[in-house]
Amino acid sequence: MREDNVTGEIKEKLLKLQKKRRLAFFVMICFFPIGVFIAKTLESSPFAGILIFVYFIFTGFLLTKVAFHKCPRCHKFFFFSSSWANGFTNKCLNCGINFRGEEL
Numbered sequence: 001m002r003e004d005n006v007t008g009e010i011k012e013k014l015l016k017l018q019k020k021r022r023l024a025f026f027v028m029i030c031f032f033p034i035g036v037f038i039a040k041t042l043e044s045s046p047f048a049g050i051l052i053f054v055y056f057i058f059t060g061f062l063l064t065k066v067a068f069h070k071c072p073r074c075h076k077f078f079f080f081s082s083s084w085a086n087g088f089t090n091k092c093l094n095c096g097i098n099f100r101g102e103e104l
């Protein structure tokens, strides 16, 4: 079920997906400095390990949620195709639409 013209709603969803991916990557990149900060600040407290673990789970949750996001146009996984997976791509691996709603 593929539409040839990209509606504003699809473009909006694609931009939302792009923002979610940026946020997930940002949280992932911040994991190390925040983990070091928590470990240094709460040195001998067992609470430090719990906080770092919660942040780790949160990061994994965000990345998983973005990775299994469906394309608003073709309704298949955006970052997965039947033969390939790429979390860094800017276009749907199934229909080829990019985050700005243009066909590549």
Ligand SMILES: [Zn+2]
Residues within 6 Å of the ligand: 071, 072, 073, 074, 075, 076, 078, 092, 093, 094, 095, 096, 097
């Ligand atoms: Zn698609």
